[in-house]
Structures are given as C-alpha cells and as structure tokens.
Amino acid sequence: MKQEGAILVVDDNPDILIAVKLLLKQYYQTVITTDNPFDIEKLLKEQQIEVILLDMNFNHDAISGQEGFYWLKKIITQDPAVVVVLMTAYSDITLAVEAIKAGAADFIAKPWKNEQLQGVVAAAFSHAKDKQRVNKLTRQAQGLNQALSNQKFEFLGQSPAMQTVFDTIEKAAQTDANILLTGESGTGKELAAHAIHMASNRSAHPFIGLDMGSLAESLFESELFGHKKGAFTDAKEDRVGHFELAHGGTLFLDELANLPAQQQATLLAALQNRQVTPVGSAKTIDVDIRLISATNENLPQAVLDNRFRQDLLYRINTVEIRLPPLRERIEDIPLLTEYYLDYFNQKYKRALSITPGDLELLCRYSWPGNVRELAHSIERAVILSDSEYVDIRAVIPADACELPGRQISEAAAENNHSYDTFDLEILEQRAVRAALKFHQGNVTQAAKALGLTRGAMYRRLERYDL
Template sequence: MKQAGSILVVDDNPDILVAVQLLLKQHYQTVVTTDNPFDIAKTLSEQQIEVILLDMNFNHDAISGQEGFYWLKKILAQDPSVVVVLMTAYGDIKLAVDAIKAGAADFIAKPWINEQLLGVIAAAFSHAKDKQQVGKLTRQTQGLNLALSGHKFDFLGQSSAMQQVFTTIEKAAKTDANILLTGESGTGKELAAHAIHLASNRSSQAFISVDMGAIAQNLFESELFGHKKGAFTDAKADRVGRFELAHGGSLFLDELGNLPISQQTTLLAALQNRQITPVGGTKTLAVDIRLICATNEHLPQAVLENRFRQDLLYRINTVEIRLPPLRERVDDIPLLAKYYLDHFSHKYKRQLSIAVEDMRSLCHYHWPGNVRELAHAIERAVILSDGDVLDIGSVVGQGATPVIGKNNVVKPSKLLTTRADNDDYHSFNLEKLEHSTVRSALKHHQGNVSQAAKALGLTRGAMYRRLEKYGL
C-alpha cells in the first residue's frame, strides 16, 4: 500500500530519474521528476512537496557539489518546511557533513542500494511531518497571542518619571523575577506588562492576560487551571487554563487586588509549586511562566486590613514598578496626544491637527483617568470634530473645572485646567460656561467673529464650530 506523501526528484541524468521514479512510485502516492533545477521554484509554488531528492552536480564533470548547496539554500528560503536529501556520485564524509550543516536532512551517494535509499526517504518524510507540526504549533501560538491580546498601543514616554520606569523594566525584564505593577487606573499597567514580555527572553512565546476582577468566583479555578469534560454541569469539553496557555511565556494577572482571600490561597499554592491540576483532573501539570501582576490597590494596606495575604504579596513583588499618573508626567502629554491623534485619524480616515493653544489646554487639564482618559478623549474628539482642527471642547468630559480670574473673566488658556489656587477655584459646567463665554465675547466685539476668536484664544475654524454648536 502506497504511503501518503509527495516527493520531487531533481537530477540531470534521465536514467537516474527513471530509476528513482520506478522505485519510489511503488511506495509513495506522488513522485515528481525534473532534470532542470530551475523548475524547482515553480513546482514548489504549484504543488505541495514534502521531500526533495536533489542531485549536487548539474554541469558536466562537476564534482564539487557547490551547485547542490546553491539550490539547497534556494529551496529552504522559499519553503523552510521542505526536507531536502542530497545525492552525488562523489560522496565523502566531509561533503556529507557540510550538507547537513547547510540544512540538508540527509545525504546519499550514487549508486545507491534500494533499501538504503528507501530508508533515507522514509526518515525524510518523518522529519517533514515533524517540521509541519512545529509550524502548526507556531501558528497556533501566534493566533492565540492575537486573539487574547488584540491591538495594543505603544508604551510611550519622554519625561524623567517614565525614563526611570523604562530603566527598571529593561533591568528586570531580562530575568524571570516576578514583577508587580502599581499605579492608578489608566496609567498603562497592561502596556507596561507587554513591554516587559517583549523585552524578556520569553518574547517569542505567549503573553496571556487575565482580569482577575472579572472572573466569577465559581469559575476561578477553571479559568486559571482548566477543567476536564464533565467536571461540572457546563463542562462539555476539556478546557485549557490560562496557566497552561502561558507555559513558556508570560502570565499577566491584572487587578490582582480584587481577588478574594480564598482564591488568593489557591493562587499562592500554584505559584509556589509551579504546578496546576485541572478541575476534575487527577494529574498535575508542571507550568513554566513569567509572572507579572498589576493592581491599583495599596496592597500593604490591604495586608494590614486582612484583605490580602502577606505571603502572596511577597511572592508576586520581587520587583515593584510604580507607573506615575499623567499629572506627574505632563511633559508626555503632547507626545501622547499626537500619538493618539495620528492613530485615530488613521482609523477613522480623518486628517486633523491640534492648535498650539489647544495643546496647552490639554497640558493644563488634570486627567483623573490618566492615559486611558486621554486616549478615549482624543478618539471621541476625532469622531466629533468638524473641519481639520481637533475640537478641544469635545475632548474633555463634562464637569471639568475652569479657572476664573479675580474679575470673573475666563482665562482662555486655562479653560480646561483643574489645577489652580484654591482662591480662584470654582466648579462650573464646562459646556454652559463655554456657551456663555463665547456669547459674551461675540457681544463685546459687536459680532466680529475674528476679534472674538482672538480674544478667546481660538482659531476662526474653532470659533465657527462653537457658533454652530450653540446656535449663535
């Protein structure tokens, strides 16, 4: 019975091709032959070839084997999954060793013994299946990373505060030390975790992210450790847990401070033993992961309040990295604003810029939601803005607090700030204040739009958008 498999034989001797084809066709379903090595690329592009039996010399009296090495290199460059066996009438040990080093799976001398050739070809097909399986697993890992991670923004910063963060990440990433990322919500802890993974020795493996606060208590072990079919009512098939998916790579546990004490105990046991047991299973699985955790909780305080295990805290924070809030890295706001503007302008097919005075306003805003708020605000503004200049009035959400001067005159460049002296600090609805301010400026300048816009620190385009917005 013929085995499934396709082989290409390349030799300039017609008698060799006939002899090989008669022999191999008895054992394999597809045997393709050619006397011209320039046909190889076309054949590989048109057919699924698993093994190539390649002559090493094609010119008359050629004995160096260099032609075979040349075509071997071309084949592997076009399709690395193909297994190549080289053959020559002038075989010796050195040539065989050089062929293996160059990427050949094996080497055979002519004339051959049929049983020997069949053994070499059988081994080549076995090797081909192994290479195909490795390629499949690599694609699965890449697909898994894409599915679980999705699009990630770049982890950016030029301020001194962020340079310190980058320096610490660079030092810690190259080790397998457990890392705890702390900081307010929206400061970029998941982006930092990705940066650590990409800078580590595990960067080619999976990065698996788990939001610990979003896992239902009754599904905690199933999510992390997996389960066997029939382990519980809805377990209709085996499931691989996040620990196993992250094997060889990095496991990111976000919002770890939200984890109940009972689940902390289970997690600690898995981290200490580096072993897991799927729910409903009996065999333990060894796991090799790089652990990265993140929280906006003050965990030492949670330990004092008996809300977080002290031994778990010791386990996860070999290195602690604090991500500064955006108000502590104001120098980064122009960089981040331009980055997100470019990204969302491309996404929504817009061409927008930020006026200088509006960028100044962005830098004066407090950004309680940090980088996440800035990104969402820029995206919203890109969608809502008319014309070719970003409408900053639609960027900052309702409730932002303006600065009112001593004579109750709005300072335009401070319109969006929340950082001010307490004597001048009052709470107003931003949209109502803007409406009133634009109307008053227009009245003061007797309807002259250009002068009113200049007084408010706005471009004419921005002024006209506000006139339309408020029906003035």
C-alpha cells in the first residue's frame, strides 16, 4: 500500500525527474515534479508536501550549490515542517556538512543507486511525519492555552426537572450525535456541555468553547478554521482554529443564533465535509469533532422568520436538551447556595454562613438571571460581608426582600416563637422543630423549608435528639 503524502522533486534535468517519479510513485501516493524552483512557493501553498528532493544547481555549469542553499532557506521559511533532501552531481564532505547545517535533512550525490535513494526518501518521509505530529501538538498546546477558559463550576441539581436533564445527557453523551442546548441565559448551558463531554467517549480529548455572540464577523473563519501567517494585516503568525483544536474532542458553540446567513452556510459546509481550510491556505484539514451548540433563542421560529437556515438546524440538533430556568427548580436553590457559598468562601478565604431567613429570601426571588445570577449574588455577598453571615439583602433587589414569606415564615408564625434568646443554636433548634411540626413530620419538606439538604437535616435531628 502506498504511503499517504506528497513528495516534490525539483531538478532542471528532465531525465532525472522522470526516473525519480517512476521509482517513487510505486511507494508514495503523490509524486510531483518540476524543473523550475520558482514553482516551489506556489506548490507549497496548494497542498501539503512532506518531502522535497532539491537539486543544488540550476544554471548550466554551476557547481557551487549556492542556488540550492538559497531555495532551501526559502522552503524552510515558508513551511518549516517540510523535510528537504539536497542532491547534486558535485558532492564533497564540506558541501554536505554545510547543507545539514543550513537545515537539510540529508544530502545525496548523483548518480545514485535506487536502493540508496529509496532509503534516503523513506527516512526523510518518516522524519517529516514526526515533525508534523510534533508541530501539530505544539500548535494545539499554544491554541489550547488561549482557548481554554477558567475553572468551571459543577453542574448540580436534584430537582425532578434537572433529573430529566441528567437522564438525557447520560443517554446522548454515549453517542457522537450533535446536541443543541436551549434555555434562558444563565441556566447553565456551558456547564451542561462540559458534563456531556466528560460523560462521552471523547472525554480524554479537548473541550473547546467559543461564544459566537462576541465574535466579530471579520474574524469568524479565522477563529473557527485558523489562518496562515500573512493571510491578512494582523496575521503575524499561524493560528490554529477552534475546529482543529477540538479534533478528537468536543466543540461547543454558544449563542449560535447570532450567526449571519453567510456564516451559517460556511459552518454547515464544514460540518458536512468534516474539513476546514485555514484563511490564507489552499490546504484542507480533516477534523473529527462532536458539536454541541447552545442558544437562548427559539430557532424553529428563527427558521420561519428566515433568520436561521433550516438545514443547519437539522444538522446541529440531533438531540435537543432544554435547561430549565431556576424558577422551575426552586428546590435546587439551597443546594446551589451551599455549593457557591463554599466555593467563594475558599476563593476569598472567608468562613461565612447564611441564615435560614436569608436562604428563604433566595428561594422567594424569581432569579431572572437564573443560576448565573445566583452565583454572582453569592459572590458579591461574600465579598461585602462584615460579619460571620452573608447579607443577601445587600445583593438582591429590595422588592424581593419585601415579598410575602413562605414555608419557614409560615412555620414560625404557626408556632409564634418569641425571641427570648439570641443563641443561634437554640434558634436553629426551634426552627427545626417548627418546620417539622408545620410539615407534620415530613423530613423532606421540613428540610426544603429550612433550606437544608436531607443529609444536613438528619444531622440536626440527631444533634437535637428530635
């Protein structure tokens, strides 16, 4: 079987070109020949070339080899991954040493034996593949450092609505199906995408996210597909696109509904062909990604309004998962509050708690910004607190603090406890007793009213011998 890849032979002797091509095409998929070294730049732009066999002398009677060194330098500058083997009829040790120092991988004298040429080319081809792998890993590492976001929060929930989400994720993650995450802003779509990736067979490979809503139209192709140095004014070096960075793993495109029509068509072509072409290059790159998209818009309605391509919608939503707003999963607020309070306590080196009354305020508030707003509110409360408790009233709207109370307030009113002490442990014991009485001994409902997990509730029942 012929090896995949291309070899370019550059020599001004047509007999040499024919002989080399007849020999090497038995072993390599593509063998290109030219008698004009000025073709090299164009050929390197048009396709991926692994090895170049380069004559050192192109002018009649030239024996210095300086032409070969000139073109060697040009090749290395344009594409450092190419492996160059210099060849000449006027060889000596000094010239060979100079060739290697200048960047050539090897040096071969004419005339040669076919076995000798085959060996030199095979070694050069293997070296080229190694360089490509190392170069790709290096570029990916550089790109990953730019693309990877900061530490992510955990994707939490114990409500029935979230259990449905978790069940769907578990089923969909085991496939390579494209997934569309829908829901209001702040419901945790990016966290859900991370959860899908970590539960999938691609979890050992990169998770790369890109916010399409913040992406300038002029940078769309560069960000997604990469670009070559010099492709446009600010392209001062090669850049790996997000598709290539996510190769083998997951590509997460957030706020997908913001794409203009032309960019939708470009994205659809890349998804269908599983290939991308960096800006400024004629070479395509094969990509293997699992696409997860997210939007807070109604894409079917956008299709009816001619704002979104129907064929792209079909491509991206093999499985659709809706993330419920926080007002539909109020029972998750105590769990989320405990998690974020612990997280920001560690981050800001605090040791703050939350009172049952403030936890009740959190459960009463409608949270138009959903989980993201809750996390930001807890963070601000931790930063602003001057006592051992966070002050939720300082970080949520005043009108939310004036809403009629539920659950804990009702339980307290039912038992009409007077504040004859300010001992927190005694007050907590009374609140636990009142909640149990109000909910007729139902531990789950009492725990929910107090803003506690079942485990935390049972610890208090044991502590107070209830």
